[in-house]
Amino acid sequence: MRTWSSSLLLVLGISSAIQLAQAATGVLSGITDIRITACPEDNCSIPGYRKVPQDLNKYSRGSFVHLHFADDEHQPEEDNDLLALDTAQEQRKRKGRHDRKRRRQQHPITQLAVQQGQDADMGPEWEKLEGNLNDGNRGPVLTMFVKRDPSQAPVDSIVVKYGYDSHAAIGYDRLPLDLNTGTGGQWVYLYYKKSGPREPITHIATKACTIAPCIMDDSWTRINRPIMTGTFKRYLYLFYKSVPGERPITSLSLGLQRQDDSGDENDDMDKEILDTGIRFKDSNIFVSLKRGQLGEERLHAVDNIAVELGSNQIPYRWNVAAFEGESKGEEVPDWNAQVIYRTGHKALPVVPKLRFKENGSFKIVQFADIHMATGPHSCYNVPSTMECTGDINTLEMMERMLEAERPDLVVYTGDNVDGLSSKDAYATILKYSKPVVDRGIPWTIIFGNHDEEGDLSREEMMRSVQDIPYSLSERGPLGISGTGNYVLSIYNHRHRGHSWGGMDSLRKDDKSQFTLYFLDSGAYSFSLEYPGWDWIKEDQVEWFRQTSREITSRYQSDEIPNALAFFHIPIPEYDLTEPEDAPPEDGDDEDDDNGKNSRKAHKKHRKDDDDGRVVGDKGERVSSPSYNSGMFDAIFESRDVRATTAGHDHVNDYCLDHRGINLCYGGGLGYGSYGSASFPRRSRVFEILKNGQRVDTWKRLDDPEMTVVSLQTLFDGRKSDQGVEFEEQQSGPTSSPNRRPSHLTPNDVWESLRKGGQYVLGGDN
Ligand SMILES: *[C@@H]1O[C@H](CO)[C@@H](O)[C@H](O)[C@H]1NC(C)=O
């Protein structure tokens, strides 16, 4: 701890530059408050707080106990401040307000702990939270404590997972105590992540088990996954701990050592060999580590270790634990994965504000439904002549797109991770972002319905994405539904010689000229009245309305910047192209050997059917929610949004002009999910021109020529010039959304299914 503050200063020096750059989008923010609620029904919520969905009393017959957390950026009483503000003055003002508020109120939480017993007390530095994590069950009282230490990095993400073998994304720490201790219920663990450096690791141990749970005493943290499985029906885990004042570990490696070699050649005094006790053929499996000197821990110490499955991507500025002593020509053991470690905390590269080029253009490439997985994955619905090996083809298409279009921003519009085939979603995220990160292109994501079906939650994936260079994605306000509701702004070109760096943002005329809205459209409906796909919730629609109002009110009415909106599941208005009585044609997909993923044949949409309102193809039914939450009306009534783009339907790729708003699809790109052999995978481009006044769009096909199709101008001019009536309707949305659904829990749906209910999900999107 002695060297902590001086090197923290070092770290802060770098990271304040990052904060300056990220201020435009207001990225990571520390958790400022955690509350525990206990309700007899599963209906507790706290306005402005994010509810952690997992019940901490799972299967233990108590109340429904939930954690809720808030960050300072998004306190409910500051609703009007949630928005990305334009000028540096405003940002500084806002930051000042927050700083004052923080000082007045509280520094973000930097450490968490849970203790057993009614009278648990951890001393004056720790704040005891109200509530018992074992409320209403037969277990001991469990009390949660938080610490706010201004010299430490804030906790900025919390997740709860079930099961003794649970793990969270790389970089999350687990509280040692099971939050359902002593109840006989489900194992419940809390994981948290901090945005800055962590304690240097000083001890490593291994343990091999044949039966679960494979654990050591609570002073040790187990690394999320076993480093070996299978070979001997045994699991080999790594454990670590951090003891202040001990010499830190600076590197580690794994290997095999022939028994006749043991004891020899180890003349490196700083190297330690840990015999795992597991033999392979005539060798021992060992872990070797090196220690550094006290005092250099912040720069060189290992502060994080993880095990990654089936991936050759490693997180930014991590190292792979080398494998030593290959057994000579013999088989190698069944390594489950690669062990990776991080030394020190290093800042991400600065992402400058998004700006128009000198000629007033800005190009966005949309990667829709890439459906990537851990490992090679597979190919669906491709022509029999095509050599397709899975994600490699998807990645190649992405690279070709980036080379052909050289975009200024890339947007992954959901179903980025094919959850069900991703054992390691973190590795999959690293894989799909690599082509963009390698080229230094800013990128951003929203979630689809499949991302969360793997090992990570939306919360963990969003937080993980934020640790990858050039990412502009944000979690968004905690008090509304969904993860990833946020705004990005595109600014004027910065003229050379005018000013530079931080000074640039002080210019009065540095106003945003175009707005991009991102919304999380959820996954599946839990409503019996409106089964099928999820929808953008009313609180998100309201957030959009408020945000748009706030942004547009800063401009003269003839200067309001145009905007685009991105979401995954198409809103119901996308469906207007459905021919009234044409029955769906059945497929001619030649290579459709997987019935589950078969689709109707792709059918050219006849433009004259719709008076030229549709450009592009419709090859399947529109899979939108059966409930209309009023998002279209909010968009229609906004003063800025001119067009939207969605994903979800892989063989629909059209833009439909509905009441002057263009509703577009990206067109599916991933080979690892359904498509059509007669409909090449594709990707959409939006080129914003004339400093935001005009937007052109087209698609490129994954063919040898990267054929451009459906080039069209979506709009030219400002929305206010288009004679659209903006009067807000006090009496509610114009196209009369369905009445409000009553929400059911997954359990209700399950019950209904058991009773022979008609709850059926839509297609396989
Ligand atoms: C939860 O539901 C119960 C019973 O339906 C009701 O009495 C209670 O007021 C609800 N609590 C909240 C916080 O909505």
Ligand SMILES: *[C@@H]1O[C@H](CO)[C@@H](O)[C@H](O)[C@H]1NC(C)=O
């Ligand atoms: C604008 O300039 C960029 C290079 O800075 C060029 O690639 C692009 O084609 C130009 N666009 C137009 C519309 O002139």
